[in-house]
Amino acid sequence: MYVLHFAPDNASLVIRLVFEEAGLPYRTALVDSAARRADSDAYRAINPTGLIPALETPQGILFETGAILLWLADRHGFGPDEAEPARQTLLKWLFFVSNTVHADLRQLFYPLVYVPADAISGHYSLLSARLKRHFTLVDQAAAETPRIFAVGGVLAPYLACLMRWSVLYPEGQLPWFVLDDYPALAAMARTLEARPATQRLVHAEGLGPTPFTAPVHANAPQGGTAG
Amino acid sequence: MYILHHAADFASSVVHFALEEMDLRFSLSIKDLDGGDLDTPAYGALNPLRLIPALEGPDGPIFETAAILLFLSDRHGKLAPAPQDPDRGAFLSWLLFTSNTLHPATMFLFYPHRAAGEAASDAARQVAHAQIVTRLGLINEMIAEKRPRWLSPDEPGVLGYYLGILVRWLSILPPDPFKVTADRLPALHAVLAAHETRPAALRVAEIDKLGATPFTNPKG
Numbered sequence: 001m002y003v004l005h006f007a008p009d010n011a012s013l014v015i016r017l018v019f020e021e022a023g024l025p026y027r028t029a030l031v032d033s034a035a036r037r038a039d040s041d042a043y044r045a046i047n048p049t050g051l052i053p054a055l056e057t058p059q060g061i062l063f064e065t066g067a068i069l070l071w072l073a074d075r076h077g078f079g080p081d082e083a084e085p086a087r088q089t090l091l092k093w094l095f096f097v098s099n100t101v102h103a104d105l106r107q108l109f110y111p112l113v114y115v116p117a118d119a120i121s122g123h124y125s126l127l128s129a130r131l132k133r134h135f136t137l138v139d140q141a142a143a144e145t146p147r148i149f150a151v152g153g154v155l156a157p158y159l160a161c162l163m164r165w166s167v168l169y170p171e172g173q174l175p176w177f178v179l180d181d182y183p184a185l186a187a188m189a190r191t192l193e194a195r196p197a198t199q200r201l202v203h204a205e206g207l208g209p210t211p212f213t214a215p216v217h218a219n220a221p222q223g224g225t226a227g
Numbered sequence: 228m229y230i231l232h233h234a235a236d237f238a239s240s241v242v243h244f245a246l247e248e249m250d251l252r253f254s255l256s257i258k259d260l261d262g263g264d265l266d267t268p269a270y271g272a273l274n275p276l277r278l279i280p281a282l283e284g285p286d287g288p289i290f291e292t293a294a295i296l297l298f299l300s301d302r303h304g305k306l307a308p309a310p311q312d313p314d315r316g317a318f319l320s321w322l323l324f325t326s327n328t329l330h331p332a333t334m335f336l337f338y339p340h341r342a343a344g345e346a347a348s349d350a351a352r353q354v355a356h357a358q359i360v361t362r363l364g365l366i367n368e369m370i371a372e373k374r375p376r377w378l379s380p381d382e383p384g385v386l387g388y389y390l391g392i393l394v395r396w397l398s399i400l401p402p403d404p405f406k407v408t409a410d411r412l413p414a415l416h417a418v419l420a421a422h423e424t425r426p427a428a429l430r431v432a433e434i435d436k437l438g439a440t441p442f443t444n445p446k447g
């Protein structure tokens with residue numbers, strides 16, 4: 001049985017979407033934000049990087065969203081396997097999403113970790129311009145190789161969540177992300193949003209009825225939001 | 228037969244080490260980064276990100292350093308745990324951590340103005356430096372504690388070469404006092420020292436002009 005260490009509306013949501021869509025049995029363990037601050041040693045024993053998510057498996061603990069996605073895809077046959085020519089399309093875009101899109105979003109959402117308060121607005125302009133270029137490239141790839149980005153694979157839930165958070169965060173800044181600027185990704189998000197698996201998580205994590213096409217801040221029945 | 232689109236001592240050198248260590252047939256297509264070689268339509272078709280590395284092979288072009296490493300390892304069954312190996316999950320976790328946490332912080336240290344703007348560059352550089360020291364420390368602790376065979380002094384691995392190049396750059400590129408070496412990270416240092424002295428690594432170091440000890444004592 002898998003145990004997913006999660007916080008509502010956090011990167012763990014990506015993994016939960018995969019579990020729910022595939023109908024895989026798993027259990028959740030809440031990592032609430034107070035515990036992360038007050039007792040980080042307990043969580044760091046599970047994930048030495050201190051980040052969410054972490055996944056307990058019969059073969060040990062995994063962390064890093066992209067690593068968990070790829071491991072699950074190989075274990076349960078969601079994506080092209082290593083013998084298929086499409087494998088490299090999955091890998092190059094999964095790594096780009098993880099180490100460029102997701103990494104830049106992390107900076108955008110938590111600017112004070114990276115720059116002094118008086119530099120935030122410049123930082124926001126530079127990063128949001130970069131991110132628009134990233135999403136444009138991913139959208140072109142999704143139009144050219146739709147199978148890799150289809151619902152049922154691992155890129156769809158990852159991108160849908162990143163686009164959700166791009167609308168919601170950081171609070172107090174002018175919006176920069178417009179879903180319909182990226183038509184292939186918007187179509188994917190609409191399909192994923194309508195899936196029964198997604199709607200189960202809408203309920204479980206308090207995401208609101210349209211978590212990807214018209215996101216609102218989560219109001220989780222359990223544990224509070226973590227962004 | 229592979230074609231690696233390459234510039235010496237850029238991220239494509241990591242892939243160069245992997246190709247040589249796997250004993251694969253490949254050729255180098257040397258790119259002049261200042262001369263606009265990545266701005267051509269032909270290169271954009273290979274890699275729309277317009278970065279190196281890109282690797283052409285029987286299945287078409289692939290880009291992103293860590294994606295190429297994983298693709299080559301899986302395809303040829305070398306230098307990393309295979310998909311069904313019990314060590315696969317731990318290996319992937321640390322490969323992704325290196326790719327999406329350590330490597331971006333390294334770029335942020337080298338080019339803080341790209342995200343922070345010129346005025347905040349010094350403050351941003353301090354943040355990146357602190358993050359890198361913490362993250363390399365986590366990797367060192369993991370090696371010391373778990374002794375994984377996929378990041379080991381006893382056998383070569385793609386992650387050893389990836390970290391070798393990152394530590395090389397951290398040792399020579401940042402201004403003082405922001406340089407970072409593996410000198411006080413003994414478990415990581417041992418892995419990098421073992422990798423840089425392998426015959427395949429020595430061949431790459433010579434071609435790419437990286438010097439005799441490119442990871443543990445690079446010459447800037």
